[in-house]
Amino acid sequence: MIDRVTTPPSGELADVLVDAVEGGASVGFLLPLDRANAASWWEDLAPAVASGSLLLWVARIDGRVVGTVQVRLATMPNARHRGELAKLLVHRSARGRGIARALVEAAEQGAADAGITLLILDTETRSPAHGIYTHLGWTEVGTIPDYALDPKGEQSPTTIFYKRIP
Numbered sequence: 001m002i003d004r005v006t007t008p009p010s011g012e013l014a015d016v017l018v019d020a021v022e023g024g025a026s027v028g029f030l031l032p033l034d035r036a037n038a039a040s041w042w043e044d045l046a047p048a049v050a051s052g053s054l055l056l057w058v059a060r061i062d063g064r065v066v067g068t069v070q071v072r073l074a075t076m077p078n079a080r081h082r083g084e085l086a087k088l089l090v091h092r093s094a095r096g097r098g099i100a101r102a103l104v105e106a107a108e109q110g111a112a113d114a115g116i117t118l119l120i121l122d123t124e125t126r127s128p129a130h131g132i133y134t135h136l137g138w139t140e141v142g143t144i145p146d147y148a149l150d151p152k153g154e155q156s157p158t159t160i161f162y163k164r165i166p
Contacts, residue, residue: 002106012065014038020089026124026150066094069103082118125157
């Protein structure tokens with residue numbers, strides 16, 4: 001079940017974030033990432049989620065949060081038609097069930113409902129997420145070498161994608 005939330009369930013989302021980083025996902029954090037720091041990061045997002053400038057979805061299986069995705073809305077007057085898809089995370093125990101696809105589709109629909117006509121994102125090149133976005137019809141713009149550090153602290157390339165939202 002995919003739901004848009006207006007209050008991040010910080011503790012449950014912390015578990016998903018820690019699992020993603022421990023699994024090698026390059027989502028802005030380095031190893032080791034403890035649960036308290038992960039929960040604090042989610043708590044810091046609460047005002048943006050409550051105000052609607054950050055749209056947040058969670059995926060649940062049997063009531064437990066197993067995935068999430070965000071759409072960060074642009075705030076500048078000339079950019080209010082676009083947003084950034086970010087932090088697509090699925091707990092390793094729940095992968096292979098179509099949750100990532102369902103989250104992205106929910107985010108795309110939610111973005112459209114918010115008047116967004118263009119989404120962008122960046123993801124680690126050759127990561128599992130890279131393949132998901134390609135499969136879901138996102139257009140690859142290009143790759144930037146040594147863009148970010150992976151969880152182990154090694155530089156890795158990122159690929160930029162976009163998708164027009166009808």
